[in-house]
Amino acid sequence: MRNAFVLTLAASLAGYCQAPSRTTPAPNRPPLQPNAFHQLPLTSVLPKGWLLEQLRIQAKGLSGHLDEFWPDLGPTSGWLGGTGESWERGPYFLDGLVPLAYLTQDARLIAKVKRWMDWTLDHQQPSGWIGPVKNEDWWPNYVMLKALTQYQEATGDARVIPLMQKYYAFQLKHLDERPLKEWAILRWHDGVLSVLWLYNRTGDRSLLDLARKLHGQGHDWEAQFANFLYRDKVTRADAHLATHGVNNAMGLKAAPVWWLLTGQKQNRDGFYRMFEMLDRYHGQPAGIFAADEHYAGRDPSQGTELCAVVEAMFSLEVNLAILGDPMLGDRLERISYNALPATLSADLWAHQYDQQANQVLCTLATRRWVSNGPAANIFGLEPNFGCCTANMHQGWPKLAANLWMATPDGGLAAVAYGPSEVSTLLAGGTAVRIEEQTDYPFRETVSLAVRPERQVKFPLVLRIPAWADGASVAVNGQAMSGVQPGRFFRVEREWRSGDKVEIRFPMPVRTSTWFNNSIAVERGPLVYSLKIGESWHKIRQIGPAADWEIYPTTPWNFAITFDGKTPAGQFQVRERPLGSQPFSPEGAPVEILARGRRLPSWQIVDDSAGPLPSSPVPPPARNLQPEQELTLIPYGSAKLRVTAFPYMVPVAAPAAAK
Numbered sequence: 001m002r003n004a005f006v007l008t009l010a011a012s013l014a015g016y017c018q019a020p021s022r023t024t025p026a027p028n029r030p031p032l033q034p035n036a037f038h039q040l041p042l043t044s045v046l047p048k049g050w051l052l053e054q055l056r057i058q059a060k061g062l063s064g065h066l067d068e069f070w071p072d073l074g075p076t077s078g079w080l081g082g083t084g085e086s087w088e089r090g091p092y093f094l095d096g097l098v099p100l101a102y103l104t105q106d107a108r109l110i111a112k113v114k115r116w117m118d119w120t121l122d123h124q125q126p127s128g129w130i131g132p133v134k135n136e137d138w139w140p141n142y143v144m145l146k147a148l149t150q151y152q153e154a155t156g157d158a159r160v161i162p163l164m165q166k167y168y169a170f171q172l173k174h175l176d177e178r179p180l181k182e183w184a185i186l187r188w189h190d191g192v193l194s195v196l197w198l199y200n201r202t203g204d205r206s207l208l209d210l211a212r213k214l215h216g217q218g219h220d221w222e223a224q225f226a227n228f229l230y231r232d233k234v235t236r237a238d239a240h241l242a243t244h245g246v247n248n249a250m251g252l253k254a255a256p257v258w259w260l261l262t263g264q265k266q267n268r269d270g271f272y273r274m275f276e277m278l279d280r281y282h283g284q285p286a287g288i289f290a291a292d293e294h295y296a297g298r299d300p301s302q303g304t305e306l307c308a309v310v311e312a313m314f315s316l317e318v319n320l321a322i323l324g325d326p327m328l329g330d331r332l333e334r335i336s337y338n339a340l341p342a343t344l345s346a347d348l349w350a351h352q353y354d355q356q357a358n359q360v361l362c363t364l365a366t367r368r369w370v371s372n373g374p375a376a377n378i379f380g381l382e383p384n385f386g387c388c389t390a391n392m393h394q395g396w397p398k399l400a401a402n403l404w405m406a407t408p409d410g411g412l413a414a415v416a417y418g419p420s421e422v423s424t425l426l427a428g429g430t431a432v433r434i435e436e437q438t439d440y441p442f443r444e445t446v447s448l449a450v451r452p453e454r455q456v457k458f459p460l461v462l463r464i465p466a467w468a469d470g471a472s473v474a475v476n477g478q479a480m481s482g483v484q485p486g487r488f489f490r491v492e493r494e495w496r497s498g499d500k501v502e503i504r505f506p507m508p509v510r511t512s513t514w515f516n517n518s519i520a521v522e523r524g525p526l527v528y529s530l531k532i533g534e535s536w537h538k539i540r541q542i543g544p545a546a547d548w549e550i551y552p553t554t555p556w557n558f559a560i561t562f563d564g565k566t567p568a569g570q571f572q573v574r575e576r577p578l579g580s581q582p583f584s585p586e587g588a589p590v591e592i593l594a595r596g597r598r599l600p601s602w603q604i605v606d607d608s609a610g611p612l613p614s615s616p617v618p619p620p621a622r623n624l625q626p627e628q629e630l631t632l633i634p635y636g637s638a639k640l641r642v643t644a645f646p647y648m649v650p651v652a653a654p655a656a657a658k
């Protein structure tokens, strides 16, 4: 458990720390539908191992210092009472800074959080309005309320709930005469989320009226996907707020959140329809759809915005709790362990706006984006536009906070895997702590040490990924039967302190099929990309941050050798030590060795990898390039990469070479 003595001691030492108000989740109150799993209050799950290290790098990087030099988060911010930026950037920053600060228990970051939170909490207007006076948009308040709910869970600050009650009373009263506009229409569900959070704590039924009103004024995502019109890259002329990538990533939670109020099966189905359409028409190997800035199709030279990555992660975390579908855990890991680190520099001081699955050159240049500018794929402080600069911080911390959830019948569920520790009070009031030791997603084994304060019976529910054929679970050395991929596996027994659960997810190399019948090489939850030599050129220094171009120093235009059938025997796995930054080319903890041949005709066009040759690529009649060994590393480690590979079936050597 979160040891009460340690908490009290920490609180008295730190002065500004308040003990969490609860260590158990707040289940949905009727008439809301019950969640499949309950998200645990912030700080119930703490990151460990390589994941904690990732958060620490964040704290030492942009996330921990941005407000010290970036004017939009500086002392003139409207969210600190100044006359500066008064829209979404302050709240976006806090939505990530709050979980980062409390999960790393970093006093410096907690002090920063306090300063921002205090201003909002101490400056609510008599009417109930919150935030900068000059903001009249409901949208940034949705984000601030998400940050406030997390802050309340971590600290128990008694000011949060009364502020929310007063604010929502104001919103309910004024929403008809002052309806949602623009972004607030498309993102209504992110507003409803905090309304329901409060309802579950107070039971005030007027909050359900407010939730319905927000839905009524909001965009109908389910209708958009019931008859999905955008099956190709949209043109700039056709682009609008409903084709916008970040809106869609946020919109992934719309139907499940609405189902909580309706209980209608069609809402659950509506989510799956949206998910499937985005995959089918815009899907990319790292698990996220392409949208640069709008739907961009399946070509791996199109891009995906970092905001869309972190918002899709957050939507999947919410949906996993509501729907309890293990597939959502698979997808959450796929995006988190591939698309997220891929678009951040190893020191977490620079990020991209758009990432590409086939990303062979990151330079200031006009590319075939739907509407993004020349800086969209460089690494820097605010390439293309500063929204991601403010919003990127939530990615790792919220993933860590959602690795474990509570089951409605008083147990715990591992819904996604990563080194962590969960502490909570079970339904009967017994404190339990589980330590999860693992180097997942790089390694196959997960070890759980179960530590209840006294002997107690509860279900331990383990997600078995769909790719994990032959997965095994053993409790105190005894193998369990009935473990099935793509399902939750339940171990219900009387647990004693020191019980050990050993899980193994076999990770043979797999392939998946993408644009123009290209293949991606996968192992476990990771997608692998060609390792390309990277030369980083600093374009300019901006305070402690900098903008960078990356040029390739080794060739990238290969067709991989593959028989089109089974990957067994065609790829070799080489494990390397797991260091402090696995998401860098030199720190990649796993390499996959493949064979391939140069395709001289595949060249850069418009500063991206040119049209992807259709696979299988026929061996050329003349000038067949020699086969050579290719090294693949995790997608997230490769800042230049080819991921969707053309492939060529094995070709017999033309003559016996001596």
Ligand SMILES: [Zn+2]
Binding pocket: 305, 306, 307, 308, 386, 387, 388, 389, 391
């Ligand atoms: Zn963004």
